[in-house]
Amino acid sequence: MSNQLAQNDPQTGFIVVKNERLSDLASEAIDLLYQPVIGSVATALIRLLWRYSDERREEYQQRSHSDVFAFLQIDFRRFKECRIKLEGAGLLRTFVQQTDSSPVIIYQLVPPLTDRQFFNDDLLSLALLENIGESMYQRLANRLLIKPFQAGSAEEITQNFLDSFQIDADQITDQPQTIGNLKRDYALQTPVNDAHAKDDFQVDAKDFDFNLVLDCLAKSYVHIDQVKKYYQLIVNEHRMYGIDEVSIAKLIVRATNVRNNVFDPTKLKILVSRMYEAPVQTPAPDSNQTPAADAQPKSGEFNAQERSLIKGAEYYPPATFLAKLKHAHNGFPTGSENHLIEEMLDRHVMTDGALNMLIYHVLIDRDNPQIPKQLFNYVANDWIQNYHVRSAVDAMRAIKEYNQKQSAGDAKPKRSYYRNQQPVNHFEPDWMKKDYQPKDEEITDEEQRKMEQLLKDFNNNK
Numbered sequence: 001m002s003n004q005l006a007q008n009d010p011q012t013g014f015i016v017v018k019n020e021r022l023s024d025l026a027s028e029a030i031d032l033l034y035q036p037v038i039g040s041v042a043t044a045l046i047r048l049l050w051r052y053s054d055e056r057r058e059e060y061q062q063r064s065h066s067d068v069f070a071f072l073q074i075d076f077r078r079f080k081e082c083r084i085k086l087e088g089a090g091l092l093r094t095f096v097q098q099t100d101s102s103p104v105i106i107y108q109l110v111p112p113l114t115d116r117q118f119f120n121d122d123l124l125s126l127a128l129l130e131n132i133g134e135s136m137y138q139r140l141a142n143r144l145l146i147k148p149f150q151a152g153s154a155e156e157i158t159q160n161f162l163d164s165f166q167i168d169a170d171q172i173t174d175q176p177q178t179i180g181n182l183k184r185d186y187a188l189q190t191p192v193n194d195a196h197a198k199d200d201f202q203v204d205a206k207d208f209d210f211n212l213v214l215d216c217l218a219k220s221y222v223h224i225d226q227v228k229k230y231y232q233l234i235v236n237e238h239r240m241y242g243i244d245e246v247s248i249a250k251l252i253v254r255a256t257n258v259r260n261n262v263f264d265p266t267k268l269k270i271l272v273s274r275m276y277e278a279p280v281q282t283p284a285p286d287s288n289q290t291p292a293a294d295a296q297p298k299s300g301e302f303n304a305q306e307r308s309l310i311k312g313a314e315y316y317p318p319a320t321f322l323a324k325l326k327h328a329h330n331g332f333p334t335g336s337e338n339h340l341i342e343e344m345l346d347r348h349v350m351t352d353g354a355l356n357m358l359i360y361h362v363l364i365d366r367d368n369p370q371i372p373k374q375l376f377n378y379v380a381n382d383w384i385q386n387y388h389v390r391s392a393v394d395a396m397r398a399i400k401e402y403n404q405k406q407s408a409g410d411a412k413p414k415r416s417y418y419r420n421q422q423p424v425n426h427f428e429p430d431w432m433k434k435d436y437q438p439k440d441e442e443i444t445d446e447e448q449r450k451m452e453q454l455l456k457d458f459n460n461n462k
Contacts, residue, residue, distance in 0.1 A: 010065045010066065010069070010076040010079075011065070012065070012102065012103055012104070012105055013062045013063065013064060013065075013102070013104050013105070014062070014063055014064075014065060014104065014105040014106070014107055015060045015061065015062050015063065015104060015105075015106055015107070016049050016052045016053045016063075016107050016109065017053070017060065017106060017107070017108050017109070018050075018053045018108065018109040019108070020111050022050050022109075022111060023111075025114070025115075026111045026112050029112040029113070029114070029115060029118065030043060030046065030047070030091075030112055031043070032140060032144065033112070033115070033118050033124075033128060033140070033144075034089055034091065034112055036128055036131045036132045037085075037089060037124065037127045037128055037131060038082070038085040038086060038089050038091075039082070039085065041072065041074060041078065041082050042081075042082035042085045042086055044072055045068070045072060045079070045082045045083070045086065046086050046091050046092065046109075048068065048071060048072065049092070049107055049109060050109060053109055062104060065079065081374075081377075084377075088343065088346065088347070089124065090110055090112075090113070090124075091109070091110055091112060092107060092108070092109065092110060093107075093108040093110060094106070094107060094108075095108065115144040115145060116145060119141060119144075119145060119266065120265075122232060122233040122236050122265075123236070123342065123346050125266070125269065126269055126342060127339060127342065127343070128140075129269055129270070129273065130273070130335045130336070130338060130339040130342075131335075131339065134270055134273075137266075137270075141266065208235060208238045208239075208245065209245055210231060210234070210235070210245075212245040212246075213227070213234065213245045213248055213249045213252070214227065214228075216245065216246055216249035216250075217249050217252060217253070220253050220256075221253075221256065221258065221261050222252060222253055222256045222261065222263060223261050223262070223263065226262065226263040227252060227263055230263070230265050230268075233265055233268070233269075234248060234252075234268075237268070237269075237272050239317065239345065239352070240317065240318065240319055240338075240341070240342060240345065241272060241275075241317060241319040241320070242316065242317030242319065242320050243272070251268055251271050251272065251275070252268060254267075254271055255267040255268040255271055273335075301397075302396060306396055306400075309357075309360065309396070310353070310357075310392045310393060310396055312356075313353045313354075313356035313357045313360065313392040313395075314351075314352075314353035314356075314392050316356065317352060318341045318345065318352055318355050318356055318359065319333070319338060319341065321356040321359060321360075322337060322338070322341065322359055325359065325360065325363055325364070329369075331369060331370075334370060336371075336373075337370065337371045340371055340373055340376055341355065341359070344358075344376075344380060349380070349384055350380075350383075350384070350389055350390055350391075350395075351390060351391050351392065353391055353392030353395075354383075354389050354390060354391055354392050354394060354395045356392065357392050357395030357396060357399065358376070358379060358380055358383070358395060359371065361379065361395070361399050361402075362375055362376050362379060365399060365402075365403070382398075383395065383398050387401070
């Protein structure tokens with residue numbers, strides 16, 4: 001069985017491994033910082049996996065996914081969604097081990113980032129801000145973060161270890177065998193293979209002149225060296241929203257404290273978020289931007305309207321493209337939609353042009369007023385796995401094939417709840433009908449006598 005099939009088969013067994021224990025502070029970080037980003041079900045899943053890892057009845061005990069489904073009351077589809085969220089948030093790594101009998105999934109647990117590392121991470125902090133809002137974001141930061149102590153002019157007189165304790169100098173150079181064996185057995189001398197230790201992914205910023213940003217800030221009160229430390233954050237904001245160099249420089253100035261000249265990256269994120277709640281301005285055209293050679297459509301492959309859509313998808317940044325689609329239909333982009341787009345950008349599975357085509361297809365072709373998360377991720381996976389979509393041209397080919405299947409009737413018809421319902425025949429009395437005319441009927445003497453007697457009995461009983 002292939003690795004792809006193994007991780008999509010709920011019958012495949014799994015084991016849980018870890019390189020570190022989960023501390024109380026790390027557990028608190030999962031609840032306060034990660035849960036708003038990954039959701040409550042994914043949080044319950046990662047806590048269950050940590051609980052499995054603490055049960056040391058058997059080394060690397062193999063388990064069944066059905067136990068997880070039953071405990072959390074979820075199906076395989078929901079489990080897979082939660083697993084992908086945990087992987088994207090850096091809390092889980094997944095491996096497939098091929099054995100003689102059947103493959104085994106290995107889930108490696110990764111401790112969460114510290115509070116300071118989390119708020120310093122551009123993508124995680126942005127996702128948290130989008131989900132809980134500015135007010136709660138600031139309250140969490142004030143609760144969890146501590147401003148570093150600045151010694152200033154104070155002189156440190158702290159004693160080191162050898163000044164405080166008496167250790168045999170020969171044992172320092174000639175380490176005891178017990179310590180050496182333990183370091184070897186638990187790989188203490190080698191760095192742990194940790195997801196957080198990976199080098200940060202550097203996006204292609206050929207269309208963004210960072211030096212121009214620094215030149216714009218040269219005559220301001222902003223410390224240039226501080227801004228350089230947040231290069232990746234600034235490039236990410238440009239890539240997501242298409243902010244030009246001059247505009248980002250102005251936002252950096254606004255995000256800098258005038259009293260101490262300290263640049264606040266969190267405030268920059270908030271300013272950008274506020275800025276793009278308003279209608280997005282069209283960026284100035286760049287004649288130097290041309291599509292890659294392998295992304296060029298074949299001659300006569302697309303009509304004029306399709307070529308125009310591809311050109312627009314390759315030209316606009318995703319946030320601008322989404323806003324233009326929404327404004328054209330008198331709508332507006334939401335924070336959850338921007339968060340979905342940022343998640344897809346972070347996966348680095350397709351170009352910005354292909355992502356824009358995905359947005360267009362889900363909103364326009366599928367006739368949705370807002371991007372549904374499940375459909376968005378489903379179509380993205382379908383495109384990547386079955387159509388190998390990387391560029392806007394690839395995406396247009398996938399869309400055309402989908403539309404052709406729809407026209408040919410290959411797609412399953414939507415099930416209607418009312419299809420098998422029988423019509424209800426409502427009773428309507430004659431006097432409710434529009435053409436009703438009261439009949440003039442004569443009363444006989446006998447009927448008149450009975451009515452008078454009933455009236456007389458009724459009066460006597462009062």
